[in-house]
Amino acid sequence: MLRYLFQRTLMMIPTLLVISALVFVIIQLPPGDYLESYIAELQSQGESVDKEKIEFLRRTYGLDKPLHEQYLYWLLGMLQGDFGYSFEYDLPVSEVVGDRLYLTILVSTVTILFTWMIAFPIGIYSATHQYSWGDYGLTLLGFIGLATPNFLLALVMLYLANVWFGTSIGGLMDPDYIDQPWSVDKVLSVLEHLWIPVLVIGTSGTAGMIRRLRANLLDELQKQYVTTGRAKGLPPFKLLTKYPLRMAMNFFIADIGSILPSVISGAEITAVVLSLPTTGPMLLGALQSQDMYLAGSFLMFLATLTVVGVLLSDIALAMLDPRIRLQGARP
Amino acid sequence: MTAPRMLAFALVCLGAALPAGATAATGSPPEVPYFAEAVARGELPGVGERLPLTPRRLAFDDGRASGRYGGQLRLLMAKANDTRQMVVYGYSRLVVYDRNLAIVPDVLERYTVEEGRRFTLYLRAGHRWSDGAPFTSEDFRYFWEDMANNAEISTFGVPAWLLVDGHAPTVEFPDATTVRYTWAVPNPYFLPGLAGARPNYIYYPAHYLEQFHPAHTAPEVLARRVAEAKARNWVALHTRRSHLYKFNNPELPTLQPWYNTTQAPAERFLFRRNPYFHRVDPEGRQLPYVDEVLMSLASSSLIPAKTGAGESDLQARYLRLDNYTFLKAGERQNDYSVRLWRTAKGSQIALFPNLNAEDPVWRKLIRDVRFRRALSLAVDRHEINQVVYFGLVIESNNTVLPQSPLFREKYQQRWARFDPDAANRLLDEIGLTARDGRNVRLLPDGRPMELIVQTAGESTEETDVLELIHDSWLKIGVKLYSKPSQREVFRNRVFAGDAVMSVWSGLSNALPTAEMSPAELAPTAQDQYQWPKWGQFYETGSNAGEAPDLREAQRLLDLNRTWQRATSTAEREDAWHEMLDIHAEQVYSIGLVCGVQQPVVVSNRLRNVPESGIYNWDPGAFFGLYQPDTFWFD
Numbered sequence: 034m035l036r037y038l039f040q041r042t043l044m045m046i047p048t049l050l051v052i053s054a055l056v057f058v059i060i061q062l063p064p065g066d067y068l069e070s071y072i073a074e075l076q077s078q079g080e081s082v083d084k085e086k087i088e089f090l091r092r093t094y095g096l097d098k099p100l101h102e103q104y105l106y107w108l109l110g111m112l113q114g115d116f117g118y119s120f121e122y123d124l125p126v127s128e129v130v131g132d133r134l135y136l137t138i139l140v141s142t143v144t145i146l147f148t149w150m151i152a153f154p155i156g157i158y159s160a161t162h163q164y165s166w167g168d169y170g171l172t173l174l175g176f177i178g179l180a181t182p183n184f185l186l187a188l189v190m191l192y193l194a195n196v197w198f199g200t201s202i203g204g205l206m207d208p209d210y211i212d213q214p215w216s217v218d219k220v221l222s223v224l225e226h227l228w229i230p231v232l233v234i235g236t237s238g239t240a241g242m243i244r245r246l247r248a249n250l251l252d253e254l255q256k257q258y259v260t261t262g263r264a265k266g267l268p269p270f271k272l273l274t275k276y277p278l279r280m281a282m283n284f285f286i287a288d289i290g291s292i293l294p295s296v297i298s299g300a301e302i303t304a305v306v307l308s309l310p311t312t313g314p315m316l317l318g319a320l321q322s323q324d325m326y327l328a329g330s331f332l333m334f335l336a337t338l339t340v341v342g343v344l345l346s347d348i349a350l351a352m353l354d355p356r357i358r359l360q361g362a363r364p
Numbered sequence: 365m366t367a368p369r370m371l372a373f374a375l376v377c378l379g380a381a382l383p384a385g386a387t388a389a390t391g392s393p394p395e396v397p398y399f400a401e402a403v404a405r406g407e408l409p410g411v412g413e414r415l416p417l418t419p420r421r422l423a424f425d426d427g428r429a430s431g432r433y434g435g436q437l438r439l440l441m442a443k444a445n446d447t448r449q450m451v452v453y454g455y456s457r458l459v460v461y462d463r464n465l466a467i468v469p470d471v472l473e474r475y476t477v478e479e480g481r482r483f484t485l486y487l488r489a490g491h492r493w494s495d496g497a498p499f500t501s502e503d504f505r506y507f508w509e510d511m512a513n514n515a516e517i518s519t520f521g522v523p524a525w526l527l528v529d530g531h532a533p534t535v536e537f538p539d540a541t542t543v544r545y546t547w548a549v550p551n552p553y554f555l556p557g558l559a560g561a562r563p564n565y566i567y568y569p570a571h572y573l574e575q576f577h578p579a580h581t582a583p584e585v586l587a588r589r590v591a592e593a594k595a596r597n598w599v600a601l602h603t604r605r606s607h608l609y610k611f612n613n614p615e616l617p618t619l620q621p622w623y624n625t626t627q628a629p630a631e632r633f634l635f636r637r638n639p640y641f642h643r644v645d646p647e648g649r650q651l652p653y654v655d656e657v658l659m660s661l662a663s664s665s666l667i668p669a670k671t672g673a674g675e676s677d678l679q680a681r682y683l684r685l686d687n688y689t690f691l692k693a694g695e696r697q698n699d700y701s702v703r704l705w706r707t708a709k710g711s712q713i714a715l716f717p718n719l720n721a722e723d724p725v726w727r728k729l730i731r732d733v734r735f736r737r738a739l740s741l742a743v744d745r746h747e748i749n750q751v752v753y754f755g756l757v758i759e760s761n762n763t764v765l766p767q768s769p770l771f772r773e774k775y776q777q778r779w780a781r782f783d784p785d786a787a788n789r790l791l792d793e794i795g796l797t798a799r800d801g802r803n804v805r806l807l808p809d810g811r812p813m814e815l816i817v818q819t820a821g822e823s824t825e826e827t828d829v830l831e832l833i834h835d836s837w838l839k840i841g842v843k844l845y846s847k848p849s850q851r852e853v854f855r856n857r858v859f860a861g862d863a864v865m866s867v868w869s870g871l872s873n874a875l876p877t878a879e880m881s882p883a884e885l886a887p888t889a890q891d892q893y894q895w896p897k898w899g900q901f902y903e904t905g906s907n908a909g910e911a912p913d914l915r916e917a918q919r920l921l922d923l924n925r926t927w928q929r930a931t932s933t934a935e936r937e938d939a940w941h942e943m944l945d946i947h948a949e950q951v952y953s954i955g956l957v958c959g960v961q962q963p964v965v966v967s968n969r970l971r972n973v974p975e976s977g978i979y980n981w982d983p984g985a986f987f988g989l990y991q992p993d994t995f996w997f998d
Contacts, residue, residue, distance in 0.1 A: 065852040073851050085520040092519075093600055118594075122444060122629055123604055123612065125594055129629050195673050202670045204631070208438075208660050211632045308663040310631050318443075 034351070041347065045340050052336040053111075053329075057104050060325045060332075066096050067120045067323045094120060107326060111333065117326030121319065126330045130312065134297065136205055137311040139223075140230055140304075141296040147235040148242060155239075156246030160254060161273065163247075175243045178236030184306045187233045191307065200225055203308030230307055234300045245284050253277035286349050293342030294335045393648040397433050398655045399639055408639055409496075411650050416488035418473055419644040422651070422994065426463065428972045430645050431996025436656040437970070440676045442664035444628040447611040448562075449681065450635055450657065454620035455988025456642075458485065458558045458566075463990075465877050465983055467555050471499075471619055471642060473541075480550030480931050487541040492640040493617035497571045501537040506570035508535045510579055516599050525557055525564050552928055552936070556880055561985035565608050569617045576602040621652040621993040633659040643993060652993030674698025677967040678995070680705070680979055680986065685753065688963050699968045704756075704961040708980035710871025711762040711955035712753075713829055715739070715817065716893035719917075719952075720910065722861035725809050730864065731914065734790045736951040740779045741787040742840045748832050749957055752825065761948060762870035762955025767978070769877055770940050778948040780955070784839040791840060805841035814843045818863040820855075821848030826867055829956065859896045866893045870955050873982060878937040880983070882927055885943040886920035887912050894952045916946050969998050 068087055091097050095106065107117055116126035155175065159168040194200040201207050205226050210219040253259065254277050262272045301313035308314070312331065319328035351357050392412035395403055402408040424430065441449060460470040469475055473488045491499045512522050522532040528551045536544045545554065545566075557564040574580035576589065578598060586598055595601035605613050611624045618624075619642070622635035635657040643651045662670055667682040672694040683691070691702045717736055721727045729735050745759035758766070763775040791805065796813070798806040805813040815837075819826050827846060834844040846867075849857070857863045871884055883889070887898035890909070898917060900909030912918050920943055927939035947953075962979040972995045978984055 063850070063852070069852055073855065085518075085524060089519060093596060093603075124629065131629065133629075191669070195669075201675060202673050203662050203666045208632065208658075208675070211630075211660075305663055306665070308666045314663060 037351075038348070041344055045344070048340055049333075049337060052340075053108060053333055054104070056329050056332045056336070057107065057325075060320070060323065060328050061100060063323065065323065067094070067325065068096060070322050071120070094118070107329060111330065116330035119319070119324055119327040121322055121324040121327065126327050129315070129327060130331065133310055133312045133315060136309070137313070138296055140205070140227065140234075140309065140311055143227060144231045144234045144238070144300075145292060145296070147231050148238045151235070152239045152242035152246065156243045157250065157273070157278070159243060159247045160250035163251060172240075172243065172247075175240035179240035181236070183233050183237055183300065183303045186236065187229070187303050187306045190229050190233065194229060198225075200229075205230075205309055205311075230300075230303060230309060233303050233307075246281065249281035249284055250277060253280045283350065283354060286353060287346050289349065290339065290342035290344075290346040293345070294338040297335060297338060393644065393650060396637070396639075396650055398637060414492065414640050415644065415650060416473075416491040416642050418488055419642050419648075419650070420470060420488075421644050421648065422646065422991070424646050424994075428994060430647055430649075431653045431971055431994070432998075433649075433653055433655065433996075435654050435969075435997035436658055437654045437992075437995070437997075438675065438677045439657060439659045440662055440667045440670055440679055440682070441659050442661060442667065442682060444630070444633075444661065445610065445612070446661075446681075447624055447628070447633055447659065448609055449986070450622060450624065450659070451609050451611050451618075451620055452561050452985045453987045453992050454622060455561075455985045455991065456620045457560075457563050459555055460559050461983040461989060465875060467559050467879065475555075477555075480552065481548065482546045483544065483551075483554055485543045485545075487543070488642060489541055491642055493569050493571075493619065494623045494638040494640055495569075495572070495617040496640060497569065497617060498540075499567075499569075499619065500540040501543050502540070503567040503570050504535075504543045505537050506573065507566055507568045510570075510577055511568065514579075517602065523564075525553065526566075528553075550929060550931060552879070552930070553881060556983075559983070561982040561988065562609055568606055568608065572615070572617055573602065573606055576605055622657050631661050633661075635659065641993070643991075645994065653996035654993075671965050672698070674700060674967075676965060677970055678965070678973065678987070678992070680962055680964040683963045683965065685756075685961050685963065688961075691963055691965055700965050701968055703964045703966060703973075703975055705964050705977045705979040706765075706767075706959045707962050708765055708767075708873070708875045708978050708984065709869050709958060709960075710764065710874040711760065711953070711958050712757065712869060712960045713826055713867060713956050714762045714870040715833075715954040715956075716858075716866045716868060717952075717954070718858060718861060718863055718865060718893065719895045719914070720861045720897040721864045723864060725807050725811070726864045729794070729796075729807070732794060733950055734794050736954070737779045738787040738790040738840060739837070739842070740951045740954045741781065741783045741790070742837050742842070743833055743954060743956065744782045744836045745780065745956055746782065747836070748829055751832060752828050753957060753960060756961055757957040758959040760955055760958045761951075762953045762958075763874070763944060763948060764871070764876060765874045765959060768875050770937070770944065772941070772944070775944045775948045779951055782836070784836070787840045796841075799841055802843070803841060804838075804843045812843065813841065814845060815865055816845045816847050816863075818854055818857055818866045819846055819848045820851045820868070822851065830867065855891070858893050859890060859900070861897065863893075868893055870953060870958065873980070874958065875978065875980060875983060876940070878933050878940050882940050882943050883924055885947055886924040887917055888921070888924065916950050920946060967997075971996050971998055 068091055072087060095103060098106075110117055118124075119126050119129045122129045155171045159171055162168050191202055195202050206219060206222040207226075210222050213219055256277070259272065259277055262276060263269075297312065301317055303309075304311045304313035305317060316328060316331050318324075319331070392410065393415070395411050399408055399411070403410050408414070439449075441447075456471060458469070458471045459467050459475065462468050471488070471491070473486045475486060476484045478484075487500065493499050511517050512526065526533060528547050528549055531548055533551075534546045536546075538544065543566075558566070576586070576598060578586055581589075590598055590601050593601050593604070595604065605616060607613060608616065608618065611618070611620075612628055614624050614627055618638065621638055621641050621643070623638050624633060624635055626633040637652055637655050641651060645651060645653075660675075664682045667679070668684075668687040668690060670676065671679045671683060672687075672691050674694065674697075677700075688702065688704075695701055717730045717739070719727070719731055721730060740761075749755055749757050749759050758776075759780070760776045761778065761780045764771050766776075796805045796807070800806060800812050802812075807813055817830060819830070827848070830844065830846040834846075837844050854863075854866070858866050873880065873884065876882070884892070887895045888902045890896050890900040890903055892899045895912070895917065897909040898912040901911055902921070903909075912921065923939045923943050927936050930936045930939065964973075964977075964979065966973045974990055977990060979986060983989070
């Protein structure tokens with residue numbers, strides 16, 4: 034086990050290096066650089082730009098250096114905990130991300146919990162009552178959630194919440210609370226706004242989870258140990274939760290790997306539509322304006338979380354399910 | 365401290381001591397309630413001492429009413445760097461445009477101009493920065509000596525906007541309230557530059573910035589500050605802290621009516637009233653009326669919805685004409701009113717035939733004035749107005765607006781009527797008579813006349829309009845294809861001559877007076893899409909691009925030169941008119957419609973906001989022209 038752990042951890046290093054190179058190249062792929070998009074933005078508002086000033090900025094930000102030099106500079110900086118400098122905000126990247134991270138974690142965690150709370154009972158019900166009206170009805174509901182475009186649902190709910198409940202549009206709290214220290218009223222205001230993003234982002238995740246749980250559970254329910262247990266007179270609920278449900282949980286643990294990065298990134302498009310103060314809109318903005326260190330460092334952060342998440346779920350699977358072997362079968 | 369600086373300091377002290385006595389005689393203006401407590405506690409001097417000796421007294425002869433103090437003005441913006449809009453709206457400048465677009469002193473008490481080349485600026489005695497430090501010629505000296513002439517800050521020498529024909533001015537500081545700029549030849553750009561929406565700054569708060577400058581701070585202290593701020597070097601630190609225009613450093617003193625108190629990144633920015641602001645209302649009470657401005661950020665696509673829900677007291681930015689009906693629907697429920705102001709672009713959307721196109725066949729054709737006239741005659745501007753703009757806009761060439769004193773009807777209407785027959789005759793006259801099976805004319809080399817119009821692909825408005833033009837151009841046998849791309853790609857295609865025709869907005873200032881620069885009408889910049897290479901040639905001092913080889917274009921450059929050298933308004937007017945005339949006759953750009961309305965949402969409690977106005981960047985500074993410091997809450 035230890036040897037396996039060691040190997041897996043070692044493998045992360047080249048993986049992350051490759052990712053960092055890819056991230057950097059892809060961000061640089063669109064024509065122009067940050068300063069050019071900056072100039073274009075200024076000009077679209079009628080402002081003029083001083084050529085000398087731009088040349089000065091280009092030199093200050095090191096944008097005149099060749100690409101590989103910029104890459105190495107960024108990479109070495111990150112190894113020392115310096116994530117670079119955001120051009121757009123004129124601040125170190127770590128300071129830009131700041132508060133947004135906590136709010137993102139809040140939204141994402143609540144959303145994930147919401148997804149589980151809805152998906153688990155429905156999944157179990159659908160599996161145990163296969164092909165019943167309830168199964169069809171609930172599955173249909175799940176699919177509608179999956180099929181409705183998130184941004185559309187978000188807009189509709191924003192409008193309705195504003196018209197019916199007078200909730201201020203967008204954001205995660207009433208504007209009055211933004212700079213205030215945390216208080217009961219502020220928490221209530223957050224709760225008042227939180228349900229929209231949670232519902233919108235949650236609905237799309239629920240359907241997938243319902244189907245996977247249902248399929249896995251159905252596989253197990255037909256096995257002989259279930260029949261045996263039932264023949265021996267185990268109460269149905271205890272039988273279900275103690276044996277087949279546990280067996281059907283593998284997919285769920287494997288999912289943890291992908292949950293970790295999504296907790297941090299938030300649902301970008303929905304967040305943009307809802308104007309949430311989370312990291313998603315920031316990343317999107319950074320990519321659009323080619324604020325390369327902000328975008329690059331954030332993407333690297335997500336990549337690292339994904340790699341770590343996959344490692345964690347592999348370890349958890351190996352520990353929880355004795356059937357899973359660490360090495361491929363040797364002849 | 366050097367001797368002249370000592371003298372300056374002494375004068376300032378004298379100036380600061382004076383107002384208390386002076387206002388005591390005339391009766392001190394009432395204290396601003398917002399500061400009453402701080403004044404009572406002795407933390408802030410009384411209003412009489414905070415105002416300059418001679419504040420700028422506004423006349424209110426245009427129907428504005430004296431207001432009451434207090435309240436918080438809510439604005440919506442999309443990005444943290446929109447904080448600069450408060451510098452734009454505040455519109456406190458050395459000199460400003462008044463509502464008739466004449467330049468008048470604002471921060472300056474007065475100024476004199478001799479021979480168009482010697483500018484003497486007189487500051488207001490006792491004027492102070494928002495932190496209470498005196499605002500004197502020392503701040504101008506700091507800019508000139510420690511910034512503009514510092515080899516590390518200005519690596520390319522004195523900023524280009526201070527040069528005339530490559531020569532820098534002589535700058536003198538006779539005393540604490542006088543500054544003199546002198547050039548060898550007239551410099552008509554100087555005052556408009558100071559009055560700009562994004563002004564050229566020739567002063568910086570020396571007392572604050574000296575801590576980041578090696579000429580005033582010990583190297584080890586400066587090195588520590590640079591390291592603490594994680595800046596690359598002192599220049600980067602100095603630049604970052606000194607953006608008077610960006611308003612992103614709450615510590616940086618300002619002369620605007622409100623100062624920023626919030627450091628980015630943030631979702632809300634609070635601006636408080638500047639205790640030392642230099643304008644007073646007709647009764648002598650210190651402005652602004654409104655105590656605080658609260659700027660909240662939201663994604664730009666949500667701003668119309670939030671405005672419609674009553675979350676902004678004064679909003680125009682990020683609102684478009686097609687939001688009008690939605691905004692109007694919320695008027696009663698949320699107690700605001702929607703007003704329609706006019707934008708001041710020469711043309712909302714204009715087509716730019718690229719005289720520098722790479723394709724030799726197309727280039728030859730586009731340089732033929734008959735071809736350009738034919739294309740213009742074959743655009744049905746009335747239809748565009750009715751279909752896309754609810755019939756609310758002015759059908760016009762890309763030229764100055766009727767509100768401009770330079771306006772003539774022929775500039776607006778020449779070659780702008782819809783007359784496909786005349787257009788067809790012109791094209792036949794060029795010899796483009798052969799047609800293919802679709803009835804599309806053939807180019808001289810036999811290719812069908814398929815004109816690809818490049819767009820930046822950012823608005824559906826452009827594509828809608830192009831669709832209408834497509835139909836009307838078919839009547840003269842020209843097939844239009846629109847090709848959207850990304851803005852950077854678009855620009856580079858035009859610059860390189862790959863684009864035969866492109867779409868962009870028209871003249872950025874269509875409200876000129878004769879005193880404003882006509883450079884936009886002559887090939888002087890690369891981003892003039894009808895002649896990018898000629899513009900580049902001018903911009904780079906003949907190092908890149910191509911020299912203009914059309915007689916009329918050269919004439920435009922000469923006229924621009926004449927305007928620059930002129931010493932009288934009449935001469936400048938003549939230059940302007942000839943340039944406008946050439947544009948109207950030569951159809952260097954095909955303007956469609958102008959005067960598109962800008963919805964302005966104003967809370968019903970907010971007074972002194974004009975019913976109708978001009979919403980323009982420069983001149984205008986958006987709301988700045990109408991002095992938001994005189995707006996007040998009922």
